[in-house]
Every structure is written in C-alpha cells, then in structure tokens.
Amino acid sequence: MFESKSESERGWLARLTDNDEDARICKDIPDDQCHQAVGNRRRLILAQLATALAELMMNAKTVLPWLFQAVGAPLWLIGWLVPIRESGSMLPQLLLGARVRLMPLRKRAWLWGAGLQAGCLVLMAMTAWLWSGWLAGVLLLLLLALMSLARGLCSIASKDVLGKTIPKQERGKVTGAGASLAGGAGLIFGLLLTIPDSLPLWGYVLILLTAAAIWGLGIWCYSGIQELPGATEGGVNGWQYALASLKLVKQDPAFGRFLLVRTLLMSTALVAPYYVLVAQDYNGGIQVLGGMVIAQGLAQFISSWLWGKLADVSSLRVLQLAGLIAAVLGLVVCFHLALEDRVPAGYFALVIFILSVAHAGVRVGRKTFLVDLAGGDKRTDYVAVSNTLMGVLLLLAGALSMLLGLLSALAVILVFSLLTLLGVWLAQGLPNVQDDS
The missing domain is CATH 1.20.1250.20 (MFS general substrate transporter like domains)
Structure with a gap:
C-alpha cells in the first residue's frame, strides 16, 4: 500500500512520526481510518x-x-x-x-x-x-x-x-x-x-x-x-454529575483531606507571577524574562520523568517533597531579598527553575495519588469532584491574591509559601496509596 523510501529521502518530520510497521496495523480505530x-x-x-x-x-x-x-x-x-x-x-x-x-x-x-x-x-x-x-x-x-x-x-x-x-x-x-x-x-x-x-x-x-x-x-x-463521524449518544452533563458526587467528600475522609492538601499546594502555581514581578523590580531587563522562560522549559523537561518514577514508589512522598521544596524556596527568597538590595545574574532564573521543578512534582504526585486512591469505577467520580472544586477554589485563590497584592509581591510569596508548608504538614495524615499491605 505504501511506497517505501530510503532514510535519506524522508524528511525529518517523517522520520520522527512514521512507523511503517505499525501504520499498517491500526488498532482501536475504524479500518476506513487506517490509511x-x-x-x-x-x-x-x-x-x-x-x-x-x-x-x-x-x-x-x-x-x-x-x-x-x-x-x-x-x-x-x-x-x-x-x-x-x-x-x-x-x-x-x-x-x-x-x-x-x-x-x-x-x-x-x-x-x-x-x-x-x-x-x-x-x-x-x-x-x-x-x-x-x-x-x-x-x-x-x-x-x-x-x-x-x-x-x-x-x-x-x-x-x-x-x-x-x-x-x-x-x-x-x-x-x-x-x-x-x-x-x-x-x-x-x-x-x-x-x-x-x-x-x-x-x-x-x-x-x-x-x-x-x-x-x-x-x-x-x-x-x-x-476524521470519520463518531457516536453522538451517551453524553452526560459533567457539572451535574460532579455535584451529585460531592457526597464522596464526606464518605471518604482520605479523599476529603486530599482535596484540602491539593488546595493548599495550588500555591506552587499561583506564586509564580509574583516571582516574575519581584525579578522585574530588581532587574527590569528583558534578558531576565528570557532566562526564566528557558529555566521553566528546562525544569519541565528534566523533572517530569524523575517525579513520575518516584510517584510510582510513593506519590504521597512526592507531594510532600515537592511542596517542601517550593515552600522553603519562598521563605529563603523572602529572607534573602529582605536583607539584600542586589542579586547576582541568573538569580531569578534559578528561582523559577527550582519552583518549576517543585510544581511539576506537585502535579505528578497529586495525579498519581488520586488515580491510585480511587479504585476502578470510582475514578471518574473522584476526578469530576476534584476538578469541579479546584476550578471554584482557584477563583477564590485569585481573590486572596488580589488582597495580598495590595501589600507587595514579597508578601504574597511569603503567605503562599506558608500555605504550601501547611499543605505538606497536613499531607502526613494521608495514606500511602502505593502500599499494597
């Protein structure tokens, strides 16, 4: 069906994406879609x-x-x-x-x-x-x-x-x-x-x-x-489905505590713009932004696979370790900048790198923990409830950020770091869901 080409004749994208053997073995899609x-x-x-x-x-x-x-x-x-x-x-x-x-x-x-x-x-x-x-x-x-x-x-x-x-x-x-x-x-x-x-x-x-x-x-x-036309039946209203499943928060104490911990650890994402604002105050050059963009990309590339391997051992410990890194980072930065008027080149790129590594750990840890906490058919319910509540709580977190922002960016970093630290401590009451015993 397909005319073979030498490796030198194929473009870089073709070499990256093509799989001549698997292309003729289409699994889980209609035969008409295979070619x-x-x-x-x-x-x-x-x-x-x-x-x-x-x-x-x-x-x-x-x-x-x-x-x-x-x-x-x-x-x-x-x-x-x-x-x-x-x-x-x-x-x-x-x-x-x-x-x-x-x-x-x-x-x-x-x-x-x-x-x-x-x-x-x-x-x-x-x-x-x-x-x-x-x-x-x-x-x-x-x-x-x-x-x-x-x-x-x-x-x-x-x-x-x-x-x-x-x-x-x-x-x-x-x-x-x-x-x-x-x-x-x-x-x-x-x-x-x-x-x-x-x-x-x-x-x-x-x-x-x-x-x-x-x-x-x-x-x-x-x-x-x-794309071939697909089935159009079987859809459910996810909002109503999530609201109907809110009883799970009371029925499963571990799930309720996890939601509280996840809410507090949201600070690892919410705090990032304030580090950028502080960086702009200390060194307004656009090179600083470029360095932070590079650091963010490198952190995501390097850390995700490592956190994933650790999460298979204990997603709870990944959550705690990643949250602790983010909290300590914020406290150290606040303490240091309160004493120093100048910072070395690359200072904020390193800060964003460490924060991005920590946030990647929080993301991997909470996803793995939730999947392993919920058994089988309950996963859909747990995810629906979790996403619904987090979407609402994120808006409430924005209101908190607005009030703290009336003070200073460093004040926001300090408060969010303390909230993250509280989340790490509360996570001690969660079960180790990777433990089969």
Whole structure:
C-alpha cells in the first residue's frame, strides 16, 4: 500500500512520526481510518507544536506578568492571571463535554476553540497598544478568561480526535513528539528574549500577534485531519454529575483531606507571577524574562520523568517533597531579598527553575495519588469532584491574591509559601496509596 523510501529521502518530520510497521496495523480505530493514520499523525504533531508554542509565548506565569507591568496594570490584577487561566480551562470541560459529544466531527470543536484563542490574542495586542493602566489590565484579563474557556473546548475535543484518528499504541508517540518539539521551540523563544536590553511595548504586541499567527498555522494543520463521524449518544452533563458526587467528600475522609492538601499546594502555581514581578523590580531587563522562560522549559523537561518514577514508589512522598521544596524556596527568597538590595545574574532564573521543578512534582504526585486512591469505577467520580472544586477554589485563590497584592509581591510569596508548608504538614495524615499491605 505504501511506497517505501530510503532514510535519506524522508524528511525529518517523517522520520520522527512514521512507523511503517505499525501504520499498517491500526488498532482501536475504524479500518476506513487506517490509511489516513500517517497523515493524521503528522498534522496532529504539528498542531500540538503550534498550540504549545503559542501558549508558551503568552504564559500566565512568566510572559503575561511582564506584559501587565509594561502596560502599567496594578499589582492586584496580576494575581488573577493564573487562577483565571487554570479555572477557566477546567470548569468548561464539565459544562461543555456533553455538547461536544453531540458533534459527529469533534475536530470542529477544536477549530472553533483555536480560532477563538487566536482572535483573543489579536485583541490583546490591540488592547496593549491602545490602552494602559487598570483599564488595559481588566480588558486583558477578560480576554484571557475567554481564551481559557476556548482552551477547555480544545481540550475536550483533542482527546476525542486523537482517539478516533490514531491507533492505540501510537497515541503516546504523537503526544510526546509534539511536546518535545514545542520544548525545543520554547528554548529558542527564551534565547531570543535574552538578546535585547529592553523590550518596548510594540515588542509585546509583536509577540502576541506572532502567537496568534502560530495558532493560525495550528488551525491549518488541524483542519486537514481526516476524521470519520463518531457516536453522538451517551453524553452526560459533567457539572451535574460532579455535584451529585460531592457526597464522596464526606464518605471518604482520605479523599476529603486530599482535596484540602491539593488546595493548599495550588500555591506552587499561583506564586509564580509574583516571582516574575519581584525579578522585574530588581532587574527590569528583558534578558531576565528570557532566562526564566528557558529555566521553566528546562525544569519541565528534566523533572517530569524523575517525579513520575518516584510517584510510582510513593506519590504521597512526592507531594510532600515537592511542596517542601517550593515552600522553603519562598521563605529563603523572602529572607534573602529582605536583607539584600542586589542579586547576582541568573538569580531569578534559578528561582523559577527550582519552583518549576517543585510544581511539576506537585502535579505528578497529586495525579498519581488520586488515580491510585480511587479504585476502578470510582475514578471518574473522584476526578469530576476534584476538578469541579479546584476550578471554584482557584477563583477564590485569585481573590486572596488580589488582597495580598495590595501589600507587595514579597508578601504574597511569603503567605503562599506558608500555605504550601501547611499543605505538606497536613499531607502526613494521608495514606500511602502505593502500599499494597
């Protein structure tokens, strides 16, 4: 069926994505879809590359806090960046899942979500150029909220499209290849940021417009995916399903304590923008942002596999160790900066690297712990409840960030570090779910 080519004749993407043997053994997808698998694989990888790179270029933990400072947005608004980004993409997955299920071709939902995100980036660029102060900050936050809703829509559809178009034993390769390529492109973006001494406002506008254009390339790739119509029955309202399952919090004390610990350890994500703001106060050069973007990418690349191996031994200890690292980091930074007016070059890149390593551990630990805590059929219920509550609590955390932001960025770092430390201590009461005895 397929004409073989020598290795030298095949492009780099083909060598990365093609598997001549598995391409003819399509498992878990319709036979009619089998001959499209190789082309779909390439398009999915390129679309994931575009998605990840565009999201990195407007990261809520690093790039957007810098943009907010550039437009003169008040500090209390910056505290809403991560909560809106995360909760906005989490809650709609519960609300819109049944709607997407009614669509025979799920890629259309992804295309709508991607197009909406690209449009929001263009509007964000216009906002940053035309307005400043609190007005620019509020408008940027509203656009970020809309982007997060669209991100949730893409997340729902992408998993279904991947399952419908790629054989079972090939899906991990597609996801991994897209993430690896995006990581390399992200490092290039970070290196480019280290070149200029400063970045004028039009530079941020250019970054946003470039991210929108990259989304456009992703849309072009994704639109070429050959997807057969799928089943449209069996959808449930995830929001109602999660609310009906809230009784699990009372029925399972370990699950209730886990939710409390997870809430406190959210601080490892919420605190990141404030490190960026402190870095800007101590050294406002754009090279600092570039160094932090590089450090964040390296930390995610290096630490995730290590935390994963440790989590298989004890996800509880991973949660505690990662949380302890983040808490101690915050306390040390606050103590050090209270005594010193100057910091060495690369100081904040190292801080972001350590924080990103710790946050990766928290993510891996909590996911592994929840899956192993819930047995069999209960996993869906536990995940639904956990995501619903976390989406709501993230918004409450944003309100806390807003109040603390009226003081100083260092005050926020201190409080979130203490909350993380409390979470580590409370985790002592959780069972070791990897223990079979």
